[in-house]
Every structure is written in structure tokens, then in C-alpha cells.
Amino acid sequence: MSDTAVSSSSQPSTASTDQAPPTLAKVVHVINGEHYSGAERVQDLLGKCLPKFGYDASFVCVKPGKFAEARSASTSPIHDLPMKHKFDLWQAKRLADLVKQENFAVIHAHTPRTALIGMGASHLTGVPFVYHVHSPTSRDSTRPWHNWMNQRIEQMSIARAVQLVCVSNSLAGHMRTLGVKEDRITVVHNGVPQVDHVVDRELPSGTWTLGTVALFRPRKGLEVLLEAMAQLRDRGHMIRLRAVGPFETPEYEAGIHALVEKLNLGDAIDWVGFARDVNAQFTQMDLFVLPSLFGEGLPMVVLESMAAGTPVVATDVEGVTEAIVDGESGIIAKPNDPEHLAQRIEAVLTGREDWREIRKTALKRHADLFSDVAMARGVASVYDKILQK
Known part of the structure; x- marks a missing residue:
């Protein structure tokens, strides 16, 4: 050259x-x-x-x-x-x-x-x-x-x-x-690509694994998800979090871990870090949660979760509602509102929103459009x- x-x-x-x-x-x-x-x-x-x-x-x-x-x-x-x-x-x-x-x-x-x-x-x-x-x-x-x-x-x-x-x-x-x-x-x-063989899954029982995937930084709203988790655990729901992705800065990571300690969530979170095979991560989640505050376009992780057959709870920020129809192909929550996010997750945990139907509809919507x-x-x-x- x-x-x-x-x-x-x-x-x-x-x-x-x-x-x-x-x-x-x-x-x-x-x-x-x-x-x-x-x-x-x-x-x-x-x-x-x-x-x-x-x-x-x-x-x-x-x-x-x-x-x-x-x-x-x-x-x-x-x-x-x-x-x-x-x-x-x-x-x-x-x-x-x-x-x-x-x-x-x-x-x-x-x-x-x-x-x-x-x-x-x-x-x-x-x-x-x-x-x-x-x-x-x-x-x-x-x-x-x-x-x-x-x-x-x-x-x-x-x-x-x-x-x-x-x-x-x-x-x-x-x-x-x-x-x-x-x-x-x-x-x-x-x-995102269609998954060749989406594994058949039964409705979760016992402890539910919530998951989130991101380059963790303030606008991704991880603090909101942690506060919603604390509320759900206080109400008696058995949940844990699988957090996949790196932190943007060591300072932000330290602040998140301090909040985890304050909310007494240390025993309920698996910090996975960066993962090359994201689809393999979705198969270990019962519900994917994207709590973004703002600044999205059309989040790839929402589409990847839909393609993998993992129902999505995401906040109403740019582009998300173009992929997800609330109550049909996923669940929509208000951004920066831990109480509302907890309520929308709880609707799935308790069966008020049909986990099986959301999964089925999301798979088809992804294949048709995304x-x-x-x-x-x-x-x-x-x-x-x-x-x-």
C-alpha cells in the first residue's frame, strides 16, 4: 500500500x-x-x-x-x-x-x-x-x-x-x-438474522431470569432497571438479572455497583461482560429488558431478542415502538420510571400479559419486517x- x-x-x-x-x-x-x-x-x-x-x-x-x-x-x-x-x-x-x-x-x-x-x-x-x-x-x-x-x-x-x-x-x-x-x-x-432453530421453550416457573444487553452508560437506564428489580423483589417476585455487555467507563461501573449494594441486589445479578455470541445469551433469559432513557434509533438488541424468541420489555424511546406493538409483540414501559417498569414486568410475571403469545408474535414480526x-x-x-x- x-x-x-x-x-x-x-x-x-x-x-x-x-x-x-x-x-x-x-x-x-x-x-x-x-x-x-x-x-x-x-x-x-x-x-x-x-x-x-x-x-x-x-x-x-x-x-x-x-x-x-x-x-x-x-x-x-x-x-x-x-x-x-x-x-x-x-x-x-x-x-x-x-x-x-x-x-x-x-x-x-x-x-x-x-x-x-x-x-x-x-x-x-x-x-x-x-x-x-x-x-x-x-x-x-x-x-x-x-x-x-x-x-x-x-x-x-x-x-x-x-x-x-x-x-x-x-x-x-x-x-x-x-x-x-x-x-x-x-x-x-x-x-438482524433469523435464528435457524429457535428452541421451543416452556413458560418459566420459579425464578425468572431478566436480561439486559448494552454498552452500559447513563442513557441506557440501568439504574432504572435495578430500582424496578428491587421493587419486584420486595413484592415477593423471584427474579434475577443477567447483565451482558461492558461499561463505558470505570467511573460509571463503580457507581452502578454502589447502587447494587445499596439496593441489596448483589446476590441477584450475574455480570457477564462482553459476549461475542449474543444469541446464546438470549436463550438464558426469560425476559429481555431495555430500560433506555433516550437516544436510541432502532435498538438492535430488541430485534435480536425478538429473533431469539425472548419476549421484550422496553421503554418508549425513539424507534422502539416501530418494532414492538405493546401487549402483542412485546411490552412498552415509560422511560425513567422505575415503578412503571416494575408494573410492566410484573404483568408478564403474573400472566396478565401472555408470555407465550408475545413470543410467538415477536418471532413472526421479526421474520416479516426486521x-x-x-x-x-x-x-x-x-x-x-x-x-x-
Whole structure:
């Protein structure tokens, strides 16, 4: 690779009967790459499924980290292009060099940081630039200054994007309020693979295992779930929690463990940490709970739980109600309300909401509307449009 190009951190996939023919159009997905959570799962699955629709995907990581080692769906090439800070615009030139060298037909960015250099590389090469909206940047964290800065970067960068791919109708509405015109917005719901063999399960008896999966940070609402659990245990319900995922910071982890001790929940929680095989985790949960406070797009873990046959209780935040119909394919609770979350979980524990019927309906709804293939088809249609294929 030339001096102006970026380094590669993985080997290209070996030839197989599933490998895309060399005539496929090439697309580069510019991502952060330091974590592997919902947005990164989308990127990984697009890398796997886009060749079915005529596109060969590669990745550029501007914050190289867990993505390269944790991805499991795709074997697309990964290139490292580390940015020193948010405004490291020199990397736009390096990305442009790679785009020319690899003959990429589309630049597809996924975060405000990557949108900035994606915009620059598009300007330098004339290659069209697409931006994927995974969550509302203005409500991405509990740090107002951080949110404000990222939203300004995003708004400036996407001015050059030919199309925005929004993962939910609620996010599309949010982008319209920021002045993005309707003809530049396409809604493509997130999707996850269907599980080949969903294990038949009986209605839980005795102790119920609640589960949650996340990159644990303040907006995920773990404190609300812990407080709801304490209320349910005080009412005599036998429950425990299986918590899957890493913490964003050691400070937040310490605060959560202090709350666990205060609520006397230490003997009722299994801290699993990061897990590569999330589907295997869902089979060990009787009820999946996503207590997010705000800042979601269309949570991948909700779709993965539906596909695995684990009924979902989730809060009414962006995108969730586009996947879940309350009382039919899952249960909806008010965000940041431990008492209401406890009531909605209790409705399932006591049979007021039918665990078996929710499971059955969720499996069908996922298969019909939220598969990884449907997601890739939608994204490919965006590429077809801008490339006039």
C-alpha cells in the first residue's frame, strides 16, 4: 500500500462459493470502531449481506478498537485510519487517497466524526457520500456540551451527503426538524438474522431470569432497571438479572455497583461482560429488558431478542415502538420510571400479559419486517438510486 494510503488491520476474505464476484460495486463504510454495540452490529451485517445486492463493502476505522476483533458476520477488509481528534481533517485526504486507490463508488459514514472526513473525501474525489443516522446526536449522551458539539459537526458534514439513511421513522422526523429535505432521507429499519432453530421453550416457573444487553452508560437506564428489580423483589417476585455487555467507563461501573449494594441486589445479578455470541445469551433469559432513557434509533438488541424468541420489555424511546406493538409483540414501559417498569414486568410475571403469545408474535414480526437481508436490500436501494443503477 502506498505511503498516502491507510494500513490494513485484517486480511481480505479467502475465496469461497459465497464470495462476491469481482464486478460488484465497491463501497467503503467509515466507522468509529472502538466499540462493538448496536451500530457496529448494523455495520457488520451490512458487510455480510450487501454482496447479495451487488455491493462489496470495506471498512475504515477512525478509532480502531473492538470492532475488528469482535465482528462475526462479515470478513470484509478493514483499514485503520486513526484520527487524533474530532477535527483531524488531514485524514480526509488520506481517506480520499484510499477511495481512489480502491476505486470505491460510495463513501458511507456512520458517526459525526466519520461524516466530517467522509464529506472531505467526497469533495476531493467526487465520489457520492451517504450518511447513516443511528440515533439522535443531540440526545446521544448525558453530556450537553458533547451532544451540542457532535450535532454541529454532523449538521455541517451532512450538508454534502446525497442521502441520509435513517434507521427509524422517528429519526427521519428528527432529521426533518433539522432542515434536511424529504428527498434526501430514506428510512431503512435495522435488521438482524433469523435464528435457524429457535428452541421451543416452556413458560418459566420459579425464578425468572431478566436480561439486559448494552454498552452500559447513563442513557441506557440501568439504574432504572435495578430500582424496578428491587421493587419486584420486595413484592415477593423471584427474579434475577443477567447483565451482558461492558461499561463505558470505570467511573460509571463503580457507581452502578454502589447502587447494587445499596439496593441489596448483589446476590441477584450475574455480570457477564462482553459476549461475542449474543444469541446464546438470549436463550438464558426469560425476559429481555431495555430500560433506555433516550437516544436510541432502532435498538438492535430488541430485534435480536425478538429473533431469539425472548419476549421484550422496553421503554418508549425513539424507534422502539416501530418494532414492538405493546401487549402483542412485546411490552412498552415509560422511560425513567422505575415503578412503571416494575408494573410492566410484573404483568408478564403474573400472566396478565401472555408470555407465550408475545413470543410467538415477536418471532413472526421479526421474520416479516426486521431481517438483516431486508436491511441490506434497503441500503442497496439507496446506492442504486444515487449511482443510477
